[in-house]
Amino acid sequence: MDQVKAVIFDMDGVLIDSEKFWKQAESEVFTSLGVNLLDEFTALTQSMTTKEVTRFWYERFPWSGLTLQTVEEQVVQRVMELIKTENCEMKGIKAFIESLHKSGLKIGLATNSPAIIIPVVLNKLGLDHYFDAVTSADDVPKGKPDPEIYLLTANKLRINPSECIVIEDSCSGIIAAKLALMKVAAFTNNKKNSLQQATDYAIHDFAHTDFYDLFPN
Numbered sequence: 001m002d003q004v005k006a007v008i009f010d011m012d013g014v015l016i017d018s019e020k021f022w023k024q025a026e027s028e029v030f031t032s033l034g035v036n037l038l039d040e041f042t043a044l045t046q047s048m049t050t051k052e053v054t055r056f057w058y059e060r061f062p063w064s065g066l067t068l069q070t071v072e073e074q075v076v077q078r079v080m081e082l083i084k085t086e087n088c089e090m091k092g093i094k095a096f097i098e099s100l101h102k103s104g105l106k107i108g109l110a111t112n113s114p115a116i117i118i119p120v121v122l123n124k125l126g127l128d129h130y131f132d133a134v135t136s137a138d139d140v141p142k143g144k145p146d147p148e149i150y151l152l153t154a155n156k157l158r159i160n161p162s163e164c165i166v167i168e169d170s171c172s173g174i175i176a177a178k179l180a181l182m183k184v185a186a187f188t189n190n191k192k193n194s195l196q197q198a199t200d201y202a203i204h205d206f207a208h209t210d211f212y213d214l215f216p217n
Contacts, residue, residue, distance in 0.1 A: 021078075
């Protein structure tokens with residue numbers, strides 16, 4: 001336990017249950033532009049940044065009249081509206097992060113979402129003052145599974161990557177954290193999946209998890 005000095009959180013699917021918001025926003029915006037959101041492709045876009053998703057659909061169903069940046073912004077704005085108005089907090093997350101803060105651990109955030117969404121989420125949860133460093137897709141050339149987003153966050157925290165533990169809910173995020181040589185805890189949200197098989201630890205829900213119980217004696 002002495003080797004862990006920082007905890008870095010993913011955002012979507014960890015701090016907030018927002019996957020449904022992204023699906024709704026992308027469906028509304030891209031469908032209005034004539035994009036056919038084929039299931040075989042939507043599975044591929046789940047781990048992409050919003051910029052990558054927008055380009056992905058444009059290359060397959062090119063539209064006219066709106067720039068890629070404008071369309072991306074429309075998706076992001078719709079997601080922010082949903083975050084502000086809908087109940088999306090992961091149960092127990094606030095108390096969990098408060099306990100980490102009290103223990104003296106550094107707390108970071110590394111997300112494939114654009115920077116503009118981060119304060120909306122943290123203000124919604126009342127957690128903005130607990131995070132020592134935040135990193136978004138806007139801060140790195142490539143999003144997850146590239147490890148740079150986690151390496152940059154560790155650098156901001158002034159903590160060695162090997163002394164960080166990442167809490168992730170996606171394969172691409174787990175790969176990114178592993179490539180950054182960090183420990184990883186899979187957040188399953190009480191769902192059966194194979195994520196924890198590729199990680200060091202598992203968190204099934206935050207409300208019934210003591211961070212220190214994750215580690216063997």
